[in-house]
Amino acid sequence: MKNIIVASLAFLTFNFSVHSADKLSLSHSVWTKEVHQLATSGVAKKGKKLARKCDSCHGDNGVSEDNETPSLAGQKPAYTFKQIYDYQHKIRKNKTMYKKVKKLSYQQMADIAAWYSTQKGEKRLGKNPPQMVISGDKARFLIGCDMCHNPNVMTGGFQVPILEGQKIEYLIETMTAFKEDDRENDEYSVMRDIAKLLSDEEIEKIAKYYAAKPIIEDE
Known part of the structure; x- marks a missing residue:
């Protein structure tokens, strides 16, 4: 036990090793300072356009009307970014989500996360x-x-x-x-x-x- x-203590700690911007370390177990900066510096205006394809499941402005689909409005951008990344790399498994996010760039992930973080849940x-x-x-x-x-x-x-x-x-x-x-x-x-x-x-x-x-x- x-x-x-x-x-619980270990997972609160980030790895702050330095990587170049074009070689971000996005291991699902190692999150660098650069990745954290990217994940929390998305452009909400751009994310709003990208998130339109998410509306049918996650609701307008990120408030879901379906009991088994999470609302994303007001969620921390770093958390949303990681979940999108995990779906894209099949670390978190869901066929529908994989198809939706498989072509997103890391910047687009950050933009979507930024958009939802600005919405009221x-x-x-x-x-x-x-x-x-x-x-x-x-x-x-x-x-x-x-x-x-x-x-x-x-x-x-x-x-x-x-x-x-x-x-x-x-x-x-x-x-x-x-x-x-x-x-x-x-x-x-x-x-x-x-x-x-x-x-x-x-x-x-x-x-x-x-x-x-x-x-x-x-x-």
């Missing part, structure tokens, strides 16, 4: 956060979710997304995917190690807190 704590948190959000569980060597995902004290760079206002079903699906090793693009296996120790009930409570709204049932 101690590996979880070590990994549905930011709401539940009133009564569950124990796992606040303090975790020392017996299982689990830190509270808010240690990383607190919207007011965001840490983790590329790795930690903003969760508030996200779709409940998507959050449950994502945590379950990490738990069952169906998603593997978390650095140092941090989320997989954590999710494996969570019960289905705990996952649902965490998702409901961050989403802070009921699931919309399909008619």
